[in-house]
């Protein structure tokens with residue numbers, strides 16, 4: 001077999017790979033590419049194992065009268081689902097059927113999913129797991145810059161920087177090959193990391209690890225901005241020319257002198273001053289080599305995530321970074337197609353091309369492409385958690401179709417998710433493996449994964465990439481596209497293609513003139529190796545690697561300063577729950593673990609959930625390393641082994657979220673939402689910690 005050039009199935013770095021047939025199995029080889037520079041992480045190397053997972057789904061499954069999932073033909077399964085959809089919509093209306101998508105789906109699948117919801121089902125109830133991921137940064141960048149492209153510059157631009165401030169990102173574990181791009185900042189002593197844990201990334205930053213109290217990034221960043229302004233380090237010409245309201249920026253940070261921020265964040269005032277100066281020295285206004293401010297989920301997955309990102313943007317504006325070559329603000333998108341997934345209409349309030357579903361002109365245009373009347377398109381729906389919480393209620397959806405998410409592990413406050421899923425009349429899950437969520441479904445569709453399909457993905461830098469078929473799909477596996485087409489056909493709605501390239505051609509047209517304009521991108525251009533960063537408004541257009549050089553995408557072309565202020569975590573510390581529970585990722589596992597918990601090498605490296613505890617706390621509570629500890633929050637309780645380490649703050653417990661069943665930390669997390677973005681507060685809530693005598697990994701609600 002000639003090596004097939006494609007990209008890794010997992011994260012948004014989309015490392016370039018070659019797939020080659022070795023005796024017995026498909027193997028991955030890294031391919032040179034600007035984001036990974038020939039590197040791959042352990043998950044990427046072992047990704048082919050998921051293709052041949054022993055319990056890979058290979059036929060449709062339908063739950064029988066005894067409640068058992070049994071094999072069925074595609075026709076039987078599709079007929080059954082279409083019949084149920086028809087009768088539920090007849091009885092309860094169009095919105096009684098909901099669709100939940102994922103940021104791992106290709107652009108073609110994401111586009112088809114949104115169109116299927118709006119045109120075939122005509123339901124307003126569609127949203128996706130990007131709500132758990134990118135939504136706070138998306139909301140903040142949309143309101144400040146008028147556009148949401150995670151990195152508005154190629155990742156490799158970081159390579160020359162004098163300083164990089166990472167707020168709540170653990171790149172060294174979550175995108176290991178990307179660490180190479182931080183080398184220049186590290187060499188200059190300018191790598192700053194805000195994290196309540198001494199993560200692998202924080203460890204790279206030496207003394208500039210700002211180990212703030214969980215949930216206090218907003219106060220910290222307001223204070224960094226305060227220092228920049230007070231010490232005359234701001235780029236005043238930039239503020240005047242490129243932002244709409246410099247005074248609002250000054251006013252909103254005036255009260256955040258470092259000594260006050262120290263009391264809130266626990267970061268010494270002297271460290272805050274030093275960090276602000278290091279960052280400012282690298283800014284172009286001071287002749288520095290360039291500075292970047294980047295946010296990750298640690299800053300964003302909070303009920304104030306949008307405001308925290310806004311504060312980061314305001315700091316970047318004060319330093320004159322956005323739109324300058326070699327400097328900027330960016331959000332590090334997470335899922336493989338986390339960027340493209342949020343542009344083509346999976347989101348509750350969105351139509352393809354990153355258009356608003358509330359905008360009459362956008363509705364008219366997209367309705368035209370879809371051959372329907374604008375008034376027949378539904379309006380905006382509910383955000384993910386609101387949608388989940390409405391399932392099976394009197395006014396809520398009675399059926400849910402899930403494509404590309406394992407909600408029963410990854411959504412917050414799982415006891416409630418379980419109740420809501422159980423209250424449904426119909427749960428349909430399309431997946432590649434029997435995930436925790438699929439095992440609960442009435443109907444399961446077995447679908448293709450990365451190496452079995454063609455399509456496009458859009459990486460964290462907004463670059464559109466080709467995914468290519470290397471092997472045939474096993475058994476009766478079909479693409480999600482075939483599920484949408486098969487159901488639409490049975491519902492009597494035409495216009496759904498199973499062919500990804502045909503779908504892409506339609507996506508080009510539907511996105512034309514939108515903010516995320518793909519109309520100039522063709523598979524031929526991608527196959528010829530062109531580096532196409534959106535927007536690409538026509539086929540002669542070279543693409544847009546860097547945004548904002550001359551103007552922002554706002555009506556007046558200036559960045560909008562949105563004044564924000566600090567507020568505490570929603571479920572904050574109290575006498576009964578005196579520590580913070582924070583959650584996040586391990587290098588070895590991906591998301592809900594549905595895929596990586598099926599890779600023997602990764603399971604061997606990290607077989608089970610654990611809780612990181614500071615030695616002082618462990619000693620106080622009489623908990624030895626490896627011994628069971630009980631965590632209890634207002635929503636649930638679990639028992640898991642302790643991992644005693646000085647890497648966490650003494651007031652903090654860290655638990656990875658990659659494990660299901662009794663190992664699922666989302667039993668404990670808070671589903672309170674950011675009012676702007678709909679992001680749940682995954683990253684911080686109050687927890688009671690105690691020694692446990694129960695066997696490890698026992699959970700109760």
Ligand SMILES: Nc1nc2c(c(=O)[nH]1)N[C@H]1C(S)=C(S)[C@@H](COP(=O)(O)OP(=O)(O)OC[C@H]3O[C@@H](n4cnc5c(=O)[nH]c(N)nc54)[C@H](O)[C@@H]3O)O[C@H]1N2
Nearest residue numbers: 168169170174214215296297298334335584585587590591
């Ligand atoms: N190995 C691996 N890589 C992945 C993924 C994966 O599941 N596994 N998933 C991909 C996806 S979808 C995403 S979204 C990205 C996420 O990538 P990251 O954002 O890097 O991942 P997290 O581990 O969720 O969070 C980063 C850090 O936030 C810290 N943190 C927790 N609370 C706070 C807080 O209040 N403030 C601050 N400043 N920090 C806090 C945690 O200690 C953690 O080290 O990774 C992508 N890459």
Ligand SMILES: Nc1nc2c(c(=O)[nH]1)N[C@H]1C(S)=C(S)[C@@H](COP(=O)(O)OP(=O)(O)OC[C@H]3O[C@@H](n4cnc5c(=O)[nH]c(N)nc54)[C@H](O)[C@@H]3O)O[C@H]1N2
Nearest residue numbers: 129132133403404405406410430435583591592594657682
């Ligand atoms: N406590 C806590 N919870 C979190 C987070 C956290 O930091 N802390 N992070 C959140 C974040 S950032 C994210 S992105 C979410 C992610 O959490 P999930 O939405 O659960 O993401 P995955 O585990 O990637 O689930 C994807 C599912 O789709 C399947 N799949 C893969 N490819 C395809 C395909 O092409 N089609 C279909 N139909 N299925 C496919 C996979 O096998 C898997 O079962 O978790 C969120 N949950």
Ligand code: SF4
Nearest residue numbers: 008010011015041044
């Ligand atoms: S860093 Fe991300 S894209 Fe690269 S190999 Fe690892 S999981 Fe795959």
Ligand SMILES: [Mo]
Nearest residue numbers: 132133334335
């Ligand atoms: Mo994510």
